[in-house]
Amino acid sequence: MRKIKKAIIPAAGLGTRFLPATKAMPKEMLPILDKPTIQYIVEEAARAGIEDIIIVTGKHKRAIEDHFDNQKELEMILQEKGKTDLLEKVKYSTELANIFYVRQKEQKGLGHAIYSARQFIGDEPFAVLLGDDIVESEKPAIKQLMDAYEETGKSVIGVQEVDEANTHRYGIIDPLEKKDRKYEVNQFVEKPKQGTAPSNLAIMGRYVLTADIFDYLATQGEGAGGEIQLTDAIERLNRADQVYAYDFEGDRYDVGEKLGFVKTTIEYALKDEKIRDELAEFIQNLDLDTPRS
Template identity: 50%
Template sequence: MLPIIDIPTIQYVVQEAVDSGIEDILIISGKGKRAIEDHFDRNVELESRLEEKEDLLWFNEMRRLADMANVHFVRQKEANGLGDAIYYARHHVGNEPFAVLLGDTIMDSVIPVTQQLMDTYEQYGGSVIAVEEVPANKVNRYGIVGGTSLSDSILELSTLVEKPAIDKAPSNLAIAGRYVLTPEIFNTIEQTPKGKNNEIQLTDSLLLLLKRENIFAHHIEGKRHDIGDKLDYLKTTVEFALKRKEFAEPFRKFLVDILNK
């Protein structure tokens, strides 16, 4: 729910899914995250007051938000890692491929990143992971992939390593918080022991999946914003403010004045 100016991060994430053609969304949250459910629910009383005041801009925005997709919720009982969180979706997903969008990551792209992965899935028929290049001295902060290039943007994977030492990293391509996965991932999650931080790491489950079927990496077209990182959060707020017509010029002038002092 951390806002970028006046829009919660989770709304950007859900909007990306909707813009990619996804109409059925399951949000997996933890204890104390009821505000997320309330955000995507109808508030009939508030809508009525806005309509009476003829505040059509906010009235239409609230109705659009409530109607943008079929949004469902399930709570992860314990913080046991990303692999465990995804496992909660197994009954909802059934035997269909599905997309995973991390809630603390915003993608800024012309074509939604999830749509890019879906297109790659349709072309190659296997699970697809979004990746981006990171500086070599930062590979130990991310899950890193290695494999064979099939095109300028597609790799067929041979390995995945969670936060490798710099000299052990197979590349500088970091997993970027978006996935399209086959339902076989649920079976490999079941077989994945707890790893780093005593959690079920999705990267470890993907490595097991790689032994059973092909996995591909898609080098994303766009920019990833990591809202979980404080400095990146500040940068994201500035960048998004400069894109808003009502803020762009006065905010740019403010930044120039600050830098000149």
């Protein structure tokens, strides 16, 4: 069985939930403390043993390429000033993996973004990591799926439980037999209407897919939101060849919308020894009863 060495990270979205900040800055470059969100995703892939990463970008995304590129002038300045800690952090981001880029020329949805990278993948199995979800876990979330793939030779989709009230926001699985944390799946449903979800197990931005998915994406029509949905293509693949779901372990942080982004920033800040105590004191002393304009 072929080992998974390649990953796709889609990063072509417009980031409308964070306008006007994302008018000129990619949402993937919005920082959680001192690192852009996309670096957390690349780090997870690298920790899992992924060697080659293709980032699917769009217009106004050049900052992503610059971030993972060498910055020799900056490195020289930091070296001259003896700021070795900062120098190591700057160099670290350029050495995580081999990173390539492809442009998604039209905003046609996640399925279309994945299809845009087909020539990079060829006929190999591959990982997909979405940037809206940061996962903290001892074993990287995507590695858990990669291990499940090596057991089955089939595509594996990462899931976690969500509140019933939020199932309409996600792709949802209709589970069958469960073994340990792995499910056989009867059906994958993209953003079911409120109250119609077959379970509360939601697809959480981590996938291991066989190259067969490209055959289905090539003929996939528009789905929810008028876009080409990856979940719809996975459902078609599941009918022809069993696709599994895996309830991966780890703490998931939703950075794809404002409240989740703020919560994530606070949680990560409270883990930082340099600012934790002062921040905790600031939070405790907040006067939440005083109206703010």
